[in-house]
Amino acid sequence: MTRRPRNDHGGGGGTARTGWLLGALLLVALNLRAPITSVPPVVDDVAAGLGLSSAGVGLLTSVPVLCFALCTPLASVAVARLGPELSLGAALGGIVAGTLLRSGGNVPVALVGTAVIGVAITIGNVAVPVLITRDFRRRAAAVTGAYSATMNLGSTFTTMLTVPLAVTFG
Template sequence: MLLDRSRHTAGTTTLIGVVLLALNLRAAIAALSPLLPDVQADLGLSNVTAGLLTTLPVLCFGLFAPVATLLGRWIGGRPALLAAMVGIVLGSAVRTVPGMWWMLVGTVLIGIAITIGNVLVPAVVKQDFALRQGTVTALTTAALTGGAALAAGVAAPLAQTALGWQGAQLMVGGLAVVAAVVWAPQLRHRHTTVAVPAGGPSVLTSPVTWALATIMGTQSLVYYALLAWLPALLRDGGVSAADAGLALGLFNLLGIATAVATPVLAARLIDQRRLGVAVGAVWAAGLAGLLVAPAWYLLWAAVTGLAQGAGIGLALALIVLRARNSQSARRLSGTVQFIGYLMGAAGPLLFGMLYDASAGWSVPLAALVLASVTMAAAGYRAGRDRPV
């Protein structure tokens, strides 16, 4: 009886810790966006450098995903996740030091730290919550999305106080301090897992891995492209700055609901092929709506917002569901995110290049519709009950 109660308490503590970890996996990035005008004015940054501050973290998500996988193997997932929270705190502090280079260094530190969390949180879910992996993945995905919305919402008001933009950055970074304090006791727990030889078959040999990487890549590409360009697209169509901001807010906030629902639904289904096709189809419908009926932009912002939450929720859920065990989940997560986030980092750049080349928004929007169709096809392939 006491042993069962102890295990229940440990499981609850781990769950709270995992959710707090996830809360920090976008917050420090999202908080910088509304502060960029102040940062540019204070540090004298060019538009190119300011744009780099939003692109660098996504590049880190891809480039350092294999490193995060190795770090989890070398020191263990729990210590690595604690180090990730420390990295977010340090990066947030470094970004407050005067000078452009310190801002870039701090941004890279934050990007690397978040990458560790991106890769290793699914492995912890697979290891500790095998019987509730859909529900826990839903909670972590919701925390990730909600943390970004919360940070974006409070950063500007905080910056208007005596704290300034530097203090606002530190306050958001303080969320990682809370997560680190709650997570630190996890280092005392030992968990038995199924051993997987380091020299075993590479996850790259599985077609499922490539289907998962395509889902992660296309949903990241479409999401980051729309996140970066939706306000400009709407402003060019005659929408006011306030209404364009409302549309962007809908796009971000409505994703929380589907980020919660999609992993739970995916875990209850033996076969997720129809779900994968549906997520890509909703993305395509919302983007096509912006293309052919832009006057209904709030509706399309809502549709794409629901799609983006479902997209990241499905991608993370399928990584957990398709992995055989926690070691496999760690390797699969690192590989899928390496490929996927490199594609995602290219989204805003490619969208802008297509806009410049075509002198309009039709061609870049059509390209995003095509990416969504590709996402649906990959969802059908990865949705089959076939472990990596």
């Protein structure tokens, strides 16, 4: 009889830890695109508030995608050295910090905050698949599908709710 390694939860019900882990990953998924998809619905207000030209708006909205392209190799190294849990915690902290920075009210701070968000999301993009393949080895495809679907739901909800929240709270 072969023993299954302790961290191979298989993703199949069974343990409370597996359920909590899956729930945590899906909560991460809800938030991993929100800082990017929240800008386009209010981009005219952001441009007016920061005094941005069309080129400036284009730069602001493309910085996260540039970070994805440029920082993925570095994120892979960070996840390998720090581990996926610490990396994901840093990514979530970076998203919060970048969001607060981006709200600072001037162009340089908004660009830096947006870059922090882009780097943080890049780290999350690398760390989550590592966690899924490690902790849900036998159900990695199903968990990855649920994660991807939840990430898209988070983007959809953010896009739909940004304008009403901006109108309500300014």
